[in-house]
Amino acid sequence: MDLISGQPWWFYKNGISNAYPSLTQNTKEEVVIMGGGITGALLAWHLTRAGFPVIVLEKRHIGMGSTSGSTALLQYEIDTMLTDLIGMIGEKNAVRSYQLCVEAIYKVQLICKKLKVKTDFALQKSIYYASVLKDRDILRKEFEARKKMGIDVEWWDRETIRKNIPDLNKSAAILSHDGAQIDAYQFTHFLLQDCISKGARVYDTVEVTEIKHHSRGVTLMLDNGFKLDTKKLVIASGYESQNYLSKRVVRLHSSYAIISKPIDNQKELWYENAMLWESARPYLYMRTTADKRMLIGGKDEMFSSAVKRDKLLHKKSLQLENNAKKIFPHLPFVTDYSWCGTFAETEDGLPFIGSVKEHPDTYFALGFGGNGILFSILAAEIITDLMQGKKNRDAEIFKFDRI
Structure with a gap:
C-alpha cells in the first residue's frame, strides 16, 4: 500500500538517520516483528529489554511508512469521546482506556530519558x-x-x-x-539503535510474501527467496496489518x-x-x-x-x-x-491488541487513530506480558472479539 505522498516533514528534517542491512540468508530467531515504524520499534524495545532475542523486518526503509508522516501529537484523548465510549464499552473499560493513555504519555517521556537522546519530546x-x-x-x-x-x-x-x-x-x-509531542521518526531510529546495541537485529527493504504456520512456530517467506523461522511473530505493520486478517476491523x-x-x-x-x-x-x-x-x-x-x-x-x-x-x-x-x-x-476508536485464531503463535499490535503512538505503548506492554506468560489485566479491553 502507498501510505505516504508529498513531503513528509520529519524525513526532510532528519534525513536518513541510520542505515540498516537487508536480510540475505535463511535465519531464525525467537521473536520476529513485522514492521519497522514507531509501533514495531516500541515493541522491539520492550521485548529486548525483557530478554527476548528479536528480529525486526521492514519492507520500506525504517520509519518511512506512516511514521514519517505522523504529526506526533501525544494526546490521551481517544478519537471517541469518553462520554460516547462509556456508552459503547461501559464506564469501567472506557475510563481505564483513557487512564492508560494518560499514563502512556509519561511512559514515552521516561523512555526518552533512558535513551538520553534528543527526540524533540x-x-x-x-x-x-x-x-x-x-x-x-x-x-x-x-x-x-x-x-x-x-x-x-x-x-x-x-x-x-x-x-x-x-x-x-x-x-x-x-x-x-x-499531553506531549515528539519527533516520531527520530524516536523510532533511536529506539531501534538501542535495541541493536542489546543484540536485536533490524533489516529493511525486505518484504514478507507468505506466512506459514506450523507446529514449531511460524515461517516467513521473503521476497528475496530466503526464509525466516520464528517461535513468535508480532505483526506491527500499521494500516497494512488488515491484509493479514480475514475480518475487517478498520x-x-x-x-x-x-x-x-x-x-x-x-x-x-x-x-x-x-x-x-x-x-x-x-x-x-x-x-x-x-x-x-x-x-x-x-x-x-x-x-x-x-x-x-x-x-x-x-x-x-x-x-x-x-x-x-x-x-x-x-x-x-x-x-x-x-x-x-x-x-x-476502528469502530470504537480503540486499538486491537492480541491474537486471533487464524494466526497461531502470532500477536497483532494495531494502534490506529489520532493517538496511535500511545496505543503502541499499550501494545508493547501487553504483548511483552503475554509472551512472558504474565496476565495483563488490560488485555481484555483491546482484544479482537470485543466487537
Missing part, C-alpha cells in the same frame, strides 16, 4: 475547542466526565478563551494539562498536513504553544515544533485509492493554509512542506 497542554456553538453542551458533558475520573482539565468559556487566545473566537474549550481514511516555515520573533505562537484540536468531525488539529513552525492537519476524506488521495494534496494544502490564516491572522504562515497519507480508525 516536550510536555504540552492541549485545547479541545467547540467548532460551533451547538457543540458547547457536548463538550461540557465531556469535561464533567473527564473531571470525574480524575483527569487534570479546566473548563474555558468564551471569555477565558479570548483572554488566553484572542484569535480563537469559540464558545468553549477543554484545557488538558496532560476503516481507511486519507488525511492531509502542512507545516509552515519557521515563524521568527515569536516566543509563543499562541497560548503556551498548546496543541489545538476541534470538536468537528473530521477535525482540524494544530501544533508547533521546536524550531517555531506551525503544523496543521486534517481535511480527511474516506480512502478510495492512493491516486485519488494524492490528486487532492494541492487543494487540501491550500484549504489547510487558509484555515491556519483564518484562525491566526497575525501569524505570517507560509507553507514549507505538505504531505498526505492513509490512516485507519
Whole structure:
C-alpha cells in the first residue's frame, strides 16, 4: 500500500538517520516483528529489554511508512469521546482506556530519558475547542466526565478563551494539562539503535510474501527467496496489518498536513504553544515544533485509492493554509512542506491488541487513530506480558472479539 505522498516533514528534517542491512540468508530467531515504524520499534524495545532475542523486518526503509508522516501529537484523548465510549464499552473499560493513555504519555517521556537522546519530546497542554456553538453542551458533558475520573482539565468559556487566545473566537474549550509531542521518526531510529546495541537485529527493504504456520512456530517467506523461522511473530505493520486478517476491523481514511516555515520573533505562537484540536468531525488539529513552525492537519476524506488521495494534496494544502490564516491572522504562515497519507480508525476508536485464531503463535499490535503512538505503548506492554506468560489485566479491553 502507498501510505505516504508529498513531503513528509520529519524525513526532510532528519534525513536518513541510520542505515540498516537487508536480510540475505535463511535465519531464525525467537521473536520476529513485522514492521519497522514507531509501533514495531516500541515493541522491539520492550521485548529486548525483557530478554527476548528479536528480529525486526521492514519492507520500506525504517520509519518511512506512516511514521514519517505522523504529526506526533501525544494526546490521551481517544478519537471517541469518553462520554460516547462509556456508552459503547461501559464506564469501567472506557475510563481505564483513557487512564492508560494518560499514563502512556509519561511512559514515552521516561523512555526518552533512558535513551538520553534528543527526540524533540516536550510536555504540552492541549485545547479541545467547540467548532460551533451547538457543540458547547457536548463538550461540557465531556469535561464533567473527564473531571470525574480524575483527569487534570479546566473548563474555558468564551471569555477565558479570548483572554488566553484572542484569535480563537469559540464558545468553549477543554484545557488538558496532560499531553506531549515528539519527533516520531527520530524516536523510532533511536529506539531501534538501542535495541541493536542489546543484540536485536533490524533489516529493511525486505518484504514478507507468505506466512506459514506450523507446529514449531511460524515461517516467513521473503521476497528475496530466503526464509525466516520464528517461535513468535508480532505483526506491527500499521494500516497494512488488515491484509493479514480475514475480518475487517478498520476503516481507511486519507488525511492531509502542512507545516509552515519557521515563524521568527515569536516566543509563543499562541497560548503556551498548546496543541489545538476541534470538536468537528473530521477535525482540524494544530501544533508547533521546536524550531517555531506551525503544523496543521486534517481535511480527511474516506480512502478510495492512493491516486485519488494524492490528486487532492494541492487543494487540501491550500484549504489547510487558509484555515491556519483564518484562525491566526497575525501569524505570517507560509507553507514549507505538505504531505498526505492513509490512516485507519476502528469502530470504537480503540486499538486491537492480541491474537486471533487464524494466526497461531502470532500477536497483532494495531494502534490506529489520532493517538496511535500511545496505543503502541499499550501494545508493547501487553504483548511483552503475554509472551512472558504474565496476565495483563488490560488485555481484555483491546482484544479482537470485543466487537
